[in-house]
Amino acid sequence: MAFSLRYSTLVAASLLLSTQAFAASTIMVKEDGEGGGPMTITLDRTTVPAGDVTFKVHNDAMTEEHEMVLIKLKSADQTIPVNAAKHRVDESKLKSLGEVADLKAGKDGQLKVKLAAGEYLLLCNIKGHFEAGMKARLTVTP
Secondary structure, three states: OHHHHHHHHHHHHHHHHHHHHHOOEEEEEEEEOOOOOOOEEEEOOOEEEOEEEEEEEEEOOOOOOEEEEEEEOOOOOOOOOEEOOOOEEOHHHOEEEEEEEEEOOOOEEEEEEEEOOEEEEEEOOOOOOOOOOOEEEEEEEO
16 A cells, blocks of 8 residues: 555656646746837746747837847857848848737737747847847746
């Protein structure tokens, strides 16, 4: 009887751990900012384990449209190329993993991706928004 109880406890603990190990991560992303003022992207967590990740994005601005572009960085100190004449990030020189585009004020969007360990950048690439501070970093652990 004692062996059976210990075995049952071991199986239950193993199932719980394996479920947690394979559970998808969800990151709540809030975008905010109006033309002429500071622009922000805030994450409810800045570190997640590798695997399936869902970004739930909310545009908290009153009138401004935003987007969220997910970039895989080559290194933590990678320089982000900005086309100064267009006031936008040159996405063709980066590894984009997807985006939530054209998010109207007050609206929500979602992006689901599988992420490997490394450093990532979330940014808004609407004209002038990145330069106004609309970026956030994410670390994905092994």
